[in-house]
Amino acid sequence: MKRNNFHKYKYSPWFITSRRIAGQFIVPFTIFQFIRTLFLPTILDILLLLIFLAIAVSIHFDII
Numbered sequence: 001m002k003r004n005n006f007h008k009y010k011y012s013p014w015f016i017t018s019r020r021i022a023g024q025f026i027v028p029f030t031i032f033q034f035i036r037t038l039f040l041p042t043i044l045d046i047l048l049l050l051i052f053l054a055i056a057v058s059i060h061f062d063i064i
Helices: 013-039 043-060
Strands: none
């Protein structure tokens, strides 16, 4: 059974809206950053990819 901590009235409406928008855009950004990291692996690219992955996983598992 999945435990869901994301309640409707726990967060303000602007936060819920921004979370939904970020959820739509984070996957294409992560894929683009992964392809860019394959061709030009700099420290900045790797850190940005890790940040995007952390955001995508946290949105997917309802952590934020």
